[in-house]
Amino acid sequence: PAPVPASVRHALEPVKKAAAGSKSTTFYLQGPLGIGARAGIFALREELRPPAFLEIGAVPGGLEPLGGLRLALLKAWRTLEFARQRLKQTEPGVADAIKAIACATPPRRDATIHALKALPRALRTDQGLPWIYVNRISALDPATLWVLGPTLADETVSAMLCIRTTEPTVPAGLRSLQESVRIELPAIDPSEALLVAAGVLGPDADTEIAKHLVITGGTTVLGIEEAARTMVATGDLVHDGKRFVWREKAADRRQYIGPRALLEERFATLDTSSMRYLEVACTALPASSGQVIDAAVGLDGIPANTRRRCLEALVNDGLLSPQGKPTSELLRRAVLQRMPPARRSEVYRFVAEALHTAEPLVGPSMAATVGAYLCEGGDLERGAQAILEAGSLAADLGYSAAAVRLAAAAVQYQPDADTRSAASEISRAVRLPSGSPPDLDDERPTIPVPEATLENSAEAIVQVLKDRDHQQFDALIESAIAAGGDLTGAHCLRVVSYISREDIQSAVRALDAARKSPTRKPGAAIRISIASACLQLARGRRHDAMIDSLEALAAARTQKDGPGEAAALKMVSATCLAAGLSSDADRIDGVAAALAS
Incomplete structure (x- = not known):
């Protein structure tokens, strides 16, 4: 396994200090993916040996109610069993509720919160606080999120919550937590990446091979590991009994191709x-x-x-x-x-x-x-x-x-x-x-469910898009769809949201879903063309973005849709700006503003 980078270990020092305390604290670990944050947390767990460690995972689509909590309980069941047996003697209802959650038979929300408050108290020892680690907050089911918040907000409950995130906002379900710290995890610099590569290669590592691992996989722990595994799988690297060496010393060496392309090479070696x-x-x-x-x-x-x-x-x-x-x-x-x-x-x-x-x-x-x-x-x-x-x-x-x-x-x-x-x-x-x-x-927390259509939520949705509050955006969209809102419009708004998250693949899927939506409303063609133009701009395809923008404009004028025409003109203006035509962009933007008013 790769060593934890020193910069990550240093950034996690506040977590180590809080783990020895007695107060509940929430840490948001924000930074680029693949730098070894999870490995850093697990290294701290091995060092400090907390009385319990719950790793709350993702379930497909974040759909299963309490699915993330269920996965955490199943993983930690052996370490929790002593506390659960003790609770059977004092609070049998709590022990039964914990077992019910683990068996995908969730109790009522209030009973779940009561059980989660009792569990840390039963687990608390001289070894410090119980730990809860959320590896992918964006993929967590909302039921788990909305019981964690009230549980840890209780002053009588002591536990440490660590959340790995790439977003600057706090999920709505956790906004009741007062004691929270945001830790910015640094990207790994090239010299530190070399140390990681040497650690992957093991004792007496060849410096030249370590350099090529960094060149090929990039400056992330994940990329370096994938580079090493790929070179071993393809036979570029062999072990001579003492250390890894090149199979052919004079062969051409790789350039940077990134973790995903390295995985594709490894897939090609499988039967x-x-x-x-x-x-x-x-x-x-x-x-x-x-x-x-x-x-x-x-x-x-x-x-x-x-x-x-x-x-x-x-x-x-x-x-x-x-x-x-x-x-x-x-x-x-x-x-x-x-x-x-x-x-x-x-x-x-x-x-x-x-x-x-x-x-x-x-x-x-x-x-x-x-x-x-x-x-x-x-x-x-x-x-x-x-x-x-x-x-x-x-x-x-x-x-x-x-x-x-x-x-x-x-x-x-x-x-x-x-x-x-x-x-x-x-x-x-x-x-x-x-x-x-x-x-x-x-x-009980409730999500605002619009009375009628998605359009009535437009102002709120635009605001959360501007605020980059992605979790709240997702909640508003889901509420609107559940209440019978326009499915095509929802998917088009998701395209814009995914672009702001720099998740182009999800944006492509959302646009495809918008095009396939049944029972389209009259303005659907305008929305789809604007969403497509946004996606083309994000991909750097200005020519295609302009075609989509003009198609949206033509559809809006055909339908005599004033707001649609204003939105299409805004998109034409944005495309002109991206092409360096700032004077044209300003002129068209002024026309769009006049139409919108």
Whole structure:
């Protein structure tokens, strides 16, 4: 494994100091991906040995209510068992609630919060505070987020929360936490990257080889590791019994190609069965048991003895852990994105079936994940129904934000009249809870659900886009969709949001979804052309952006849509500005402002 860079260790010193204290503290670890932040936290865990360590993970689409918390409890179950058995004697309801969450049968929100408050108290020892680590805050399910906030805001609860993020804003569910510190994690400089590369190569590392690892993989820990693994997999590097050396000293050396391209080279060295095994492993849930992955690979037609050989080879190549899990999020995404659509749908179907037949802990809230897999596998009717069932459950149990997200997801997968009607019922149930005691209603977080269409939320959505509050933007969009808003408009706004996050691939998918949306409103063509122009500009394609902008302008004038014409002119102005035509841009912008007024 790669060593933790010294700059990252130094940046994490406040975390180390807080871990020895007695007060709850929240740390936001912000900085570029791939620099070793997670490894730094895990190194601190090994050094300080906290009484408990909960790593809250992501579930597909962030859909399953309390899915992130469930994964954390399953991973840490052995270390929590003593505290849970002790709670059985003093607070049996708390022990039962913790087990129910782990088994995907979540209790009511107030009972979950009560259990989470009791657990750190039972875990507290002389070793310091229990730790909670969130590796991907953007992929966390909202139910987990909205129970963590109230739990850690309680002054009687002591725990340390560390959140890895790339965004400057605080998620709404955590804004009640007073004691929070934002740590800016520095990028690794070339000299430090050389030390990391030498650490990857091991004792007596060759300096020239270390330099080439940095040249090829870049100045991130992830890139350097992938460069080393690729060079070993392709035979460029061999071990002579003492250290790594070049197989051919006079051969041409690589230039920088980055971690993603390095992964593609490693994929090319795999046989067909191993690649198919890797595709299934990267599609399965992060906490899927080994038998689920094995069952899904079996459904793919790979015999048992071949499956064992494939797993051994993939573990040996550093692509999978011994439990069959991908070794990095970059690897997981790369595998999913390179699969052809037909193959991806096929694998999703295999995983959905394996979850039903081989997963021992399939509770009602996992209907959200199974439903998503069914939808991705092409079974839209059954999948959307499963997601709606999970949404109704979330609404009944008080997980309002999760219920809205699930209702919106069902509509996006299957936007027919029946699905929209059921989603609207869920969103109304969230806004108008029935039968709950007043004190619970006061405590329950609710997402604002628009009364009518997405257009009525335009001002709020534009403001959160300007503020780069991406989590709040996502919540507003989901609320609008669940309440019956314009699906095409929602996808177009998502294009702009993803561009501001520098996530071009997600923007492309959102634009494709906008073009495929059924039951378009009259202004849909204008919105799609403007969204496409934004995407073309982000890719540096000014000519294509101007074509899309002019198409939006023509459509707006044909439909006599004044606001649409103003928006299209704004886009023409922005494209002129990008092309260096500042005087033309100012003139057109003035016309757009006059039209808008």
